[in-house]
Amino acid sequence: MRPTLAFPTPTRITRLRLAFVCGLLLAGQLNLSTLRAETIRVGFYNAPPLMIQAKHQGIYHDLLQKIAQITGDTFKIEYYSTARLQRQFEEGKIDLEPGVNPQWRQASLHPGIYSIPFAALEQVVLFRPGTAFSILGPNSLKGRSVGTIRGYTYPGFTTSLRQGEIERIDVTDEPQLLRLLDSGRINQVFVDRVVQRYWAQQHPRFYRYPTSRTLNRVDVMLRLRPSLTHALPRINQAISLLQSQGVISQLFAHYLR
Numbered sequence: 615m616r617p618t619l620a621f622p623t624p625t626r627i628t629r630l631r632l633a634f635v636c637g638l639l640l641a642g643q644l645n646l647s648t649l650r651a652e653t654i655r656v657g658f659y660n661a662p663p664l665m666i667q668a669k670h671q672g673i674y675h676d677l678l679q680k681i682a683q684i685t686g687d688t689f690k691i692e693y694y695s696t697a698r699l700q701r702q703f704e705e706g707k708i709d710l711e712p713g714v715n716p717q718w719r720q721a722s723l724h725p726g727i728y729s730i731p732f733a734a735l736e737q738v739v740l741f742r743p744g745t746a747f748s749i750l751g752p753n754s755l756k757g758r759s760v761g762t763i764r765g766y767t768y769p770g771f772t773t774s775l776r777q778g779e780i781e782r783i784d785v786t787d788e789p790q791l792l793r794l795l796d797s798g799r800i801n802q803v804f805v806d807r808v809v810q811r812y813w814a815q816q817h818p819r820f821y822r823y824p825t826s827r828t829l830n831r832v833d834v835m836l837r838l839r840p841s842l843t844h845a846l847p848r849i850n851q852a853i854s855l856l857q858s859q860g861v862i863s864q865l866f867a868h869y870l871r
């Protein structure tokens with residue numbers, strides 16, 4: 615009687631890795647540098663639920679973990695203020711910045727290279743109750759103060775902010791922006807809709823805080839130093855796999871139940 619051979623059932627991660635390698639083969643992008651796993655230094659800033667410093671988790675944190683499970687790379691994450699994070703990238707002290715659109719870094723001396731988009735973010739204005747008004751464009755906010763994140767770019771409002779037609783009240787991260795609004799020190803803040811939804815979920819009183827229409831919708835990507843050009847095919851392939859399996863949508867849904 616011949617012995618029965620038992621083979622382990624492939625795990626979800628194993629199947630993803632097989633699909634990953636097959637995808638690179640089909641794309642003609644399989645070579646040693648493409649598959650060589652590396653330690654990649656990542657800069658985060660505190661912006662729940664995208665990046666949650668207190669818990670070392672968040673949508674972007676989980677996304678990088680999923681990518682690492684496929685590519686074998688190790689992502690070493692450090693938190694900074696937004697402005698310092700950008701300096702760290704410029705100086706080559708970090709290799710990757712998540713959730714960035716190229717138009718936000720046009721003025722950078724080292725714009726970097728970008729992955730394929732993995733999500734889109736919508737910018738809105740969040741108001742204190744009883745202070746909302748229609749925002750049609752920059753003119754709607756002229757002469758007003760708006761809460762902002764230091765180092766952030768706000769497409770469509772950049773010129774008015776730079777010229778002082780709209781006064782920036784800068785803070786270092788989204789939780790400080792929330793406290794600024796909640797304390798009544800300011801009546802409106804720029805915020806991503808995903809952040810606004812998370813705030814309301816964590817603090818139900820914020821369901822009473824009205825939001826403007828969507829002012830801007832942009833694709834977000836991973837921004838990498840050019841020294842990681844060789845790693846871009848495997849990272850893009852991993853993002854494509856995660857998107858096709860609905861994993862990235864699930865990550866957002868997990869934090870925005």
